[in-house]
Amino acid sequence: MSIPVGHYQYDPIDRDFLQARIAEFEGQVQRRLDGTLSEDEFKPLRLMNGLYLQLHAYMLRVAIPYGILDSRQLRKLGEIARRYDRDYGHFTTRQNIQFNWIRLEDTPAILRELAEVDMHAIQTSGNCIRNVTADEYAGAAADELVDPRVHAEILRQWSTLHPEFTFLPRKFKIAISGSPNDRVAARFHDIGILARPGADGAPVFRIFVGGGLGRTPIIGEELFDSVREEHLLATLEAILRVYNARGRRDNIYKARIKILVQAIGVEAYREAVEAELAQMDLERYRLTPEAVAAIRSRFAVPQLEAPADADAVLAQQRRDDPLFDRWVRSNTHVHRDPGHIIATVSLKPAGGIPGDATSAQIARLADLADAYSFGEIRITHLQNVVLGHVRKDRLRDLWLGLSEVGLAEANIGLIGDIVACPGLDYCALANARSIPIAQKLGARFADTALQAEIGALRINISGCINACGHHHAGHIGLLGVDKRGEEFFQLTVGGRAENGAAIGTILGAALPEDETVDAIARLVDCYLGRRESGETFLDTLTRLGHEPFREAAYETV
Amino acid sequence: MKRPVRLEPGQKLVLTANRLLDGRTVWWCADGTWNLHIGCAALLDADEAEALLSRASEQAQRDGVVGVYDTAVQAVVPPEPVTVREKIRAHGPTVHPEFAVETEQ
The missing domain is CATH 3.90.480.20 (Sulfite Reductase Hemoprotein; domain 2)
Incomplete structure (x- = not known):
C-alpha cells in the first residue's frame, strides 16, 4: 500500500488511541445530555476535544498537524462540511479548520469519521500545548535548510497527552521552521524554533521564547542559539516545566509564558531552564538518531521527476x-x-x-x-x-x-490576501465583525493589476484584542473595538511576522467602521504617491516614518 | 452578584440562551418555551426579568438550554437587541444572508 506523501503515517497505536479517546468523549457527551454533567463540568472536557460553543452553534476545530493533509483527509473534511455543517469550512490562522454549525450530539460521529482518516480535534483548545505549526513550504522550498516536519511530528507525539502539560497556566503555541526566511512567525509564538544544519550535518535548533500577540504583543527572545537534536525534547521539557511551575494562574491575562519571561527577564529564564536541565535525567529525553529515523521512515517522499523542458x-x-x-x-x-x-x-x-x-x-x-x-x-x-x-x-x-471553482485569485502576499478571524459574526469573544471589513477591502482592491502595482502589503484584521487575526503583525493591522455598541477599528502600521519581526504601531484613535476602508485606501494612496523606485509599503513607511500615513488616515476626520 | 440593569426609555429585557443539542441561539417566550425567533420573546421589566432569569437558569437542563442570561432590546415588533452582538445572535451571521434566522421555520 502506498502511504501519503507529506505527513506522518499513523500506526495501530495511534489509531487505538484515537478510538479510545472518542469513546471517552462519547460517554461525556451522553452524560452532558442526560444532565449527569453540568455545563461547567462539561466545558473543559469538550474543549479538550476541540468543541466550542459560539454565538450561533457549536464550533468544532479540527487539528491539521503542521498544516499538512493528504487528499483523502481533505476530502473527508469536505464531506463533514456537507453532511454535518452548512457546506463550508473555515481555515484558521493556526493551520486548522473550523466548522461553525455543529450539533453536540453529532460530534462523536464526526470524530469517528475524522479518525477513519487519522484526524482528530485534540490540542485545538484548552490550556495545553496546541497543534504545532510549521512552514507551509516544508520539504519543498529551495531556501530550506532542514525539513521541519519530522521534528514537528516528534513534538506532536511528545506533547499529546503529556502528563505534566495538560493543565498549563494557559494555552501554549509552538511553531517550527527550517528556512532562513521565517514563514511561521517564530518570534510571535510561545516557543519558536528555527532549525538549521549543524557543523556535523545534524540539525541544531535556535529557540525563541515568550513571543505572542493578543492583548500584550511581545516579540520572542532568543533563549538558545544552537540546541543539538539529541537535546531538543529535554530543552523543551525544561522550558515548559519552568513555565508550568512559575507562570501565573491568578490572572488569565497574565498567564502566558511571555508575561513570565518579561517579568523575570530572558537571562533569568535561561538560568532557570539550565537549572532544570541540570537535574533532569537527560538520557530519558535524549532524541536518538534511531528515534528520529523511525519517525522519518513514516513519511513518504515524493518522487520528483519532470521532463527536461x-x-x-x-x-x-x-x-x-x-x-x-x-x-x-x-x-x-x-x-x-x-x-x-x-x-x-x-x-x-x-x-x-x-x-x-x-x-x-x-x-x-x-x-x-x-x-x-x-x-x-x-x-x-x-x-x-x-x-x-x-x-x-x-x-x-x-x-x-x-x-x-473560483480558486485562481492572483493575490498571494498582496493587499487582497487579507487575514481575518471569524469576528463577531461567529465568535463569542469578539467585539466587532472582521469579515465584513475584509470583504469591503477585498472588493475595494479587487483589481489584480492594481494589487500587483501596490506590491507586497499584508492586511490583518482581528475582531478583538485576542488577536486571532494577528493584526499586530500586519503591515496594516485592524483591531475591532466596541464603542457604546458601535463597531470601530483601530489602525496599526508597520507590523511584520517574517524576519525582522515587529509589532505594528497604533496610528491614532479608532475609526468608525464606515470610515475605515476609505482611511486604508488613503494610506495606500499615500504610499503609492511617495514611494521611491522598488520600495514596498514597509520600505516607504520605514523611510518616511508614521506621520505622513497618520495624516493620510485621519485626513477627513 | 448580578449588576443592576439600566434600561433606556423604550427598552425592555428578554432572556436568551443556547440550545444544548445544537448550540442554536434561543429566546424565552411567555408560554415558557424557548424559540429560535426573537419575535416570540417575552418583553420583561428589570424586576420581572431577574426572577425569571433565576428560574430559567435553574430549569436550563430540563429545558435543554445552556448559558441563560438577559439582554436589552428595543421594545418594538419584533424586538430588536440593543447591541451588535445580540443583533447578530438574533438574526444570524451578517455575512451569510442565506442563514438568516427569519427564514427558518
Whole structure:
C-alpha cells in the first residue's frame, strides 16, 4: 500500500488511541445530555476535544498537524462540511479548520469519521500545548535548510497527552521552521524554533521564547542559539516545566509564558531552564538518531521527476497568457527541484470571506492535489492552501482547474490576501465583525493589476484584542473595538511576522467602521504617491516614518 | 452578584440562551418555551426579568438550554437587541444572508 506523501503515517497505536479517546468523549457527551454533567463540568472536557460553543452553534476545530493533509483527509473534511455543517469550512490562522454549525450530539460521529482518516480535534483548545505549526513550504522550498516536519511530528507525539502539560497556566503555541526566511512567525509564538544544519550535518535548533500577540504583543527572545537534536525534547521539557511551575494562574491575562519571561527577564529564564536541565535525567529525553529515523521512515517522499523542458514549457505558457503569468508571479514559490514549483491557492476571492471554502471547493482541491501534487495539501497560517510539488509544465493545467471553482485569485502576499478571524459574526469573544471589513477591502482592491502595482502589503484584521487575526503583525493591522455598541477599528502600521519581526504601531484613535476602508485606501494612496523606485509599503513607511500615513488616515476626520 | 440593569426609555429585557443539542441561539417566550425567533420573546421589566432569569437558569437542563442570561432590546415588533452582538445572535451571521434566522421555520 502506498502511504501519503507529506505527513506522518499513523500506526495501530495511534489509531487505538484515537478510538479510545472518542469513546471517552462519547460517554461525556451522553452524560452532558442526560444532565449527569453540568455545563461547567462539561466545558473543559469538550474543549479538550476541540468543541466550542459560539454565538450561533457549536464550533468544532479540527487539528491539521503542521498544516499538512493528504487528499483523502481533505476530502473527508469536505464531506463533514456537507453532511454535518452548512457546506463550508473555515481555515484558521493556526493551520486548522473550523466548522461553525455543529450539533453536540453529532460530534462523536464526526470524530469517528475524522479518525477513519487519522484526524482528530485534540490540542485545538484548552490550556495545553496546541497543534504545532510549521512552514507551509516544508520539504519543498529551495531556501530550506532542514525539513521541519519530522521534528514537528516528534513534538506532536511528545506533547499529546503529556502528563505534566495538560493543565498549563494557559494555552501554549509552538511553531517550527527550517528556512532562513521565517514563514511561521517564530518570534510571535510561545516557543519558536528555527532549525538549521549543524557543523556535523545534524540539525541544531535556535529557540525563541515568550513571543505572542493578543492583548500584550511581545516579540520572542532568543533563549538558545544552537540546541543539538539529541537535546531538543529535554530543552523543551525544561522550558515548559519552568513555565508550568512559575507562570501565573491568578490572572488569565497574565498567564502566558511571555508575561513570565518579561517579568523575570530572558537571562533569568535561561538560568532557570539550565537549572532544570541540570537535574533532569537527560538520557530519558535524549532524541536518538534511531528515534528520529523511525519517525522519518513514516513519511513518504515524493518522487520528483519532470521532463527536461518543464521550465521552458512554463516560460512559454507565461509569455502566451498574461493572466496566468500574473498568477504565477504572485502565487508560486521556488521549489528545491528545478522541474517543480510550489503553488499557493488563495482562499481570498475579492469580496469573499478569508479562509472559507465550500465543500465543492474542498473536494476539487483534493482532486487537484491528487492530479498535480502527489495528493498532498498544506494549510497556511495565512489562511491559504499550498500544493507543494507541482511539475512546472503542468502548472497551467492546475491553474485552469482552480479557475473552474473560483480558486485562481492572483493575490498571494498582496493587499487582497487579507487575514481575518471569524469576528463577531461567529465568535463569542469578539467585539466587532472582521469579515465584513475584509470583504469591503477585498472588493475595494479587487483589481489584480492594481494589487500587483501596490506590491507586497499584508492586511490583518482581528475582531478583538485576542488577536486571532494577528493584526499586530500586519503591515496594516485592524483591531475591532466596541464603542457604546458601535463597531470601530483601530489602525496599526508597520507590523511584520517574517524576519525582522515587529509589532505594528497604533496610528491614532479608532475609526468608525464606515470610515475605515476609505482611511486604508488613503494610506495606500499615500504610499503609492511617495514611494521611491522598488520600495514596498514597509520600505516607504520605514523611510518616511508614521506621520505622513497618520495624516493620510485621519485626513477627513 | 448580578449588576443592576439600566434600561433606556423604550427598552425592555428578554432572556436568551443556547440550545444544548445544537448550540442554536434561543429566546424565552411567555408560554415558557424557548424559540429560535426573537419575535416570540417575552418583553420583561428589570424586576420581572431577574426572577425569571433565576428560574430559567435553574430549569436550563430540563429545558435543554445552556448559558441563560438577559439582554436589552428595543421594545418594538419584533424586538430588536440593543447591541451588535445580540443583533447578530438574533438574526444570524451578517455575512451569510442565506442563514438568516427569519427564514427558518
